[in-house]
Amino acid sequence: MRRFITRNAPGYTFLLPWLIGFFLLTLGPILASLYLSFTKYDMVSAPRWVGWDNYVYMFTRDRRFWKALHVTFSYVALAVPARLIMALAVAMILDKGLRSISLYRAIFYLPSLLGSSIAIAILWRQLFAKDGAVNAVLSFVGIDGPSWITDPNTSLYTLVVLAMWQFGSPMLIFLAGLRSIPKDLYEAAEIDGTPAWRQFTRITLPLLAPVIFFNLVLQTIDAFKTFSSVFIISHGNGAPADSLLFYTVYLFNEAFSFFRMGYASALAWVLLVIIAVFTGLAFLSSKYWVHYENERD
Amino acid sequence: MVGLTLRNTGKRYGALSIIQDLNLDVRDGEFLVLVGPSGCGKSTLLRMIAGLEDITDGTIAMDGRVVNDLPASKRELSMVFQSYALYPHMTVAKNLAFGLENMKVPRAEVERRVAEAARILQIEKLLDRKPRQLSGGQKQRVAIGRAIVREPKLFLFDEPLSNLDAELRVQMRAELASLYARLGTTMIYVTHDQVEAMTLASRIVVLRAGKIEQVGTPQELYTRPQNLFVAGFIGSPKINMIEARLTQGNDGLEATARGFRPFRIPALSTTDTAITVCVRPGSIALGTGAVQAEGTVRLVEYLGNETLLHVQLASGQILLVSGKEQGATKAGDTVTVGFELSDIHYFDSNGQRVEPLQHEGLLQ
Ligand SMILES: Nc1ncnc2c1ncn2[C@@H]1O[C@H](COP(=O)(O)OP(=O)(O)OP(=O)(O)O)[C@@H](O)[C@H]1O
Ligand SMILES: [Mg+2]
Numbered sequence: 001m002r003r004f005i006t007r008n009a010p011g012y013t014f015l016l017p018w019l020i021g022f023f024l025l026t027l028g029p030i031l032a033s034l035y036l037s038f039t040k041y042d043m044v045s046a047p048r049w050v051g052w053d054n055y056v057y058m059f060t061r062d063r064r065f066w067k068a069l070h071v072t073f074s075y076v077a078l079a080v081p082a083r084l085i086m087a088l089a090v091a092m093i094l095d096k097g098l099r100s101i102s103l104y105r106a107i108f109y110l111p112s113l114l115g116s117s118i119a120i121a122i123l124w125r126q127l128f129a130k131d132g133a134v135n136a137v138l139s140f141v142g143i144d145g146p147s148w149i150t151d152p153n154t155s156l157y158t159l160v161v162l163a164m165w166q167f168g169s170p171m172l173i174f175l176a177g178l179r180s181i182p183k184d185l186y187e188a189a190e191i192d193g194t195p196a197w198r199q200f201t202r203i204t205l206p207l208l209a210p211v212i213f214f215n216l217v218l219q220t221i222d223a224f225k226t227f228s229s230v231f232i233i234s235h236g237n238g239a240p241a242d243s244l245l246f247y248t249v250y251l252f253n254e255a256f257s258f259f260r261m262g263y264a265s266a267l268a269w270v271l272l273v274i275i276a277v278f279t280g281l282a283f284l285s286s287k288y289w290v291h292y293e294n295e296r297d
Numbered sequence: 298m299v300g301l302t303l304r305n306t307g308k309r310y311g312a313l314s315i316i317q318d319l320n321l322d323v324r325d326g327e328f329l330v331l332v333g334p335s336g337c338g339k340s341t342l343l344r345m346i347a348g349l350e351d352i353t354d355g356t357i358a359m360d361g362r363v364v365n366d367l368p369a370s371k372r373e374l375s376m377v378f379q380s381y382a383l384y385p386h387m388t389v390a391k392n393l394a395f396g397l398e399n400m401k402v403p404r405a406e407v408e409r410r411v412a413e414a415a416r417i418l419q420i421e422k423l424l425d426r427k428p429r430q431l432s433g434g435q436k437q438r439v440a441i442g443r444a445i446v447r448e449p450k451l452f453l454f455d456e457p458l459s460n461l462d463a464e465l466r467v468q469m470r471a472e473l474a475s476l477y478a479r480l481g482t483t484m485i486y487v488t489h490d491q492v493e494a495m496t497l498a499s500r501i502v503v504l505r506a507g508k509i510e511q512v513g514t515p516q517e518l519y520t521r522p523q524n525l526f527v528a529g530f531i532g533s534p535k536i537n538m539i540e541a542r543l544t545q546g547n548d549g550l551e552a553t554a555r556g557f558r559p560f561r562i563p564a565l566s567t568t569d570t571a572i573t574v575c576v577r578p579g580s581i582a583l584g585t586g587a588v589q590a591e592g593t594v595r596l597v598e599y600l601g602n603e604t605l606l607h608v609q610l611a612s613g614q615i616l617l618v619s620g621k622e623q624g625a626t627k628a629g630d631t632v633t634v635g636f637e638l639s640d641i642h643y644f645d646s647n648g649q650r651v652e653p654l655q656h657e658g659l660l661q
Binding site: 182184185188189190191192193194195202206207291 | 347348372376380443
């Protein structure tokens with residue numbers, strides 16, 4: 001035991017900063033929030049234990065909770081496929097056409113770096129405003145567009161478009177995946193007279209499945225957690241008419257507008273469970289559609 | 298089956314010319330083998346024929362019809378890749394059927410052809426496996442099976458056996474030969490294994506730096522190599538090349554080569570005085586011969602059915618001598634090596650083959 005410690009001491013020493021950070025700043029708050037979720041806590045008086053009250057209230061009486069779930073699920077269901085399709089399409093174009101030009105890859109990644117910034121969210125609000133750039137373009141073809149952001153019927157879609165525009169990181173992962181498919185498979189398919197669409201569905205997609213799966217899980221988690229852009233665009237409260245009441249925005253409001261820390265903690269834990277369930281389902285389903293090249297059986 | 302005509306065919310990548318001004322006729326139903334050193338453009342030429350690489354100069358025609366702009370899928374050919382290029386996520390049966398499904402062949406016909414190919418190649422038991430569950434030889438069979446099922450007019454092979462071990466290669470070589478005998482389809486086969494080339498080919502094309510050095514049957518290439526490159530490339534162990542100077546004596550041409558006693562040769566169809574005299578290792582004997590030299594044995598390689606001697610001459614040149622009756626020779630022995638005039642291949646100063654003018658003079 002002593003030998004084990006002396007031999008590995010340098011390693012653990014190097015790990016120490018991270019370990020301290022993890023226990024103090026991550027695990028500590030996580031456990032604290034679990035405790036708080038069973039209390040009523042307004043940050044002024046001490047937390048008061050209320051048992052399951054927060055959770056019971058959430059599921060039985062809180063209509064805004066259900067509204068937030070609805071908005072968030074709609075967003076995830078639209079934004080994740082949209083972004084993945086966009087990412088795959090761009091990756092395929094880059095893979096085919098511009099194989100060696102890395103500058104282009106950097107340029108294509110740019111939106112993703114910018115996309116999550118506050119500035120872009122503000123820009124987005126301008127673009128899709130009643131007198132914004134989008135409507136200006138539409139007016140050329142004679143369409144009188146609505147005020148996309150302030151119309152509850154369209155506001156969510158502007159965020160889906162924003163999500164699509166942030167295709168960069170899944171695109172890079174797709175690109176790496178595409179590069180790893182041997183070129184001669186396509187040549188063999190070419191000689192076999194395989195139409196391009198069939199090459200895509202029968203060769204590219206199946207061989208890309210592990211990468212698609214990876215991106216799907218990552219992007220789903222990411223989408224559930226979308227916050228800063230919505231916060232800006234919805235004026236921090238889910239406006240208009242709660243149509244942008246994302247779960248995270250609702251949670252933020254409960255915590256920092258109304259100082260219901262106990263309830264907000266409970267909301268956070270429910271979100272965690274939802275994300276865990278979705279990730280779990282994805283993994284369970286994966287064995288039916290993901291083919292791993294080096295799988296043993 | 299299909300004949301193939303290449304006229305002034307060339308391939309350039311920008312300023313870099315890979316294949317130049319190639320003229321070649323592939324006969325209907327022949328087994329044509331392309332050989333040449335690494336990087337000489339064998340794969341490139343094959344891929345141009347396949348339609349995977351565009352043709353930058355000249356034409357390629359199939360049965361008289363120029364196919365330069367015909368996509369690969371319309372050329373009615375099959376190609377077997379060095380890497381096998383099996384679809385990793387499909388079973389063997391699916392791999393075999395994939396091309397046929399593209400061609401909208403009826404289901405029953407697909408099954409018939411897959412079963413037939415599996416029977417010929419003895420892979421019936423493997424039909425439900427994925428490629429990763431196959432050995433190299435089995436993968437190769439599947440790759441060949443995938444080529445067969447389409448019943449193409451032309452087969453293209455790019456070093457199909459190079460990833461197999463020696464024993465399996467010999468076996469697959471024999472199977473390819475019998476497959477060819479059975480199908481009789483035109484085949485173009487790339488290899489840099491000259492044993493494969495010699496055993497399989499109806500005719501061999503020797504390529505070097507994108508140009509054809511010689512086209513001919515294996516016998517023609519072996520017995521009458523048209524230039525030094527082909528002489529050195531075809532035949533194993535490698536042919537001996539001896540530089541010689543010619544002087545016109547009173548009674549004919551006299552040749553002097555360093556390390557050899559001067560010897561008389563028949564008149565040649567060249568006026569060059571610096572020529573190269575080539576002799577195959579099997580034509581050199583110990584102790585006898587019209588042309589003789591002394592040397593020291595440096596290395597004895599016992600190969601079972603024959604022994605290969607590396608004999609160093611006074612000039613420093615190493616001669617390869619192979620034969621059956623040299624078992625007693627040891628490294629360090631001093632020996633006399635010799636060969637007959639009739640076994641000599643003559644090449645002029647440009648490396649082109651030259652013939653003796655009076656053949657009767659050869660037979661002494
Ligand atoms: N896309 C390309 N761009 C430029 N040069 C290329 C390209 N593809 C091949 N070459 C060059 O063309 C030459 C011929 O290549 P090729 O693959 O046909 O050789 P090969 O005879 O098949 O060799 P090996 O026996 O090693 O397979 C090589 O010098 C190679 O570097
Ligand atoms: Mg090659």
